[in-house]
Amino acid sequence: MKAAFSLAAIPEPYRVLGRNLQPFTLGHQILLERFESSFAVGSQKQADDSNIYGDLILSVFLCSFPFEEALRQLNSRFLKLKLWAWGKLCGRFDLLEAIEFFQTYIEEHSREPEFKVISNGNEAQFDSAIPFSQFLKVKLEQELGRSPAEALNTVYSAAIIDYLTAMEGKGLIRFVSEEEKALHEVANDPEVNARIEAWAKKVMASQGN
Numbered sequence: 001m002k003a004a005f006s007l008a009a010i011p012e013p014y015r016v017l018g019r020n021l022q023p024f025t026l027g028h029q030i031l032l033e034r035f036e037s038s039f040a041v042g043s044q045k046q047a048d049d050s051n052i053y054g055d056l057i058l059s060v061f062l063c064s065f066p067f068e069e070a071l072r073q074l075n076s077r078f079l080k081l082k083l084w085a086w087g088k089l090c091g092r093f094d095l096l097e098a099i100e101f102f103q104t105y106i107e108e109h110s111r112e113p114e115f116k117v118i119s120n121g122n123e124a125q126f127d128s129a130i131p132f133s134q135f136l137k138v139k140l141e142q143e144l145g146r147s148p149a150e151a152l153n154t155v156y157s158a159a160i161i162d163y164l165t166a167m168e169g170k171g172l173i174r175f176v177s178e179e180e181k182a183l184h185e186v187a188n189d190p191e192v193n194a195r196i197e198a199w200a201k202k203v204m205a206s207q208g209n
Contacts, residue, residue: 024109027067
């Protein structure tokens with residue numbers, strides 16, 4: 001859990017196809033959803049050879065700018081020229097390697113800590129048609145008093161953690177501690193269970209004698 005908090009607070013730097021990527025924010029997620037990128041968190045789009053290259057190029061380009069600047073770039077009349085020039089600078093590259101590295105960037109910026117639901121209260125939104133990114137943006141504004149711009153510029157994983165922290169404060173969820181997680185892993189370890197079972201059989205046998 002500590003790793004999730006640390007990565008959300010201080011994201012690792014990434015460079016893909018010659019471009020330094022910005023920390024992946026809630027605004028970037030909304031942009032990738034807007035263009036139906038297969039790299040958007042939670043995307044159900046089936047990526048194939050016909051769209052994965054275009055998704056990668058546009059997604060990397062957008063994520064190489066802060067959110068507001070990415071919007072300005074999209075509205076630039078020189079956008080196609082910039083993408084063409086960037087393509088020339090990239091030259092030949094390993095597409096699968098670039099895809100894997102960019103996916104790692106997205107995953108690192110969208111991790112969340114483990115938690116348990118105590119009470120759903122009025123927060124259940126799982127059957128809503130509203131994208132989770134929009135739900136999260138509104139919650140950051142409502143629960144934490146952030147402006148729309150501040151919410152959109154929040155690192156995606158930090159936005160999730162901040163929202164979950166507010167929910168824990170209301171008693172709706174509880175973060176799982178490292179100690180609790182370790183105990184759970186031990187309890188579900190087949191080898192440990194086998195040792196306990198063997199020990200229990202010995203105790204029962206000795207009591208029977």
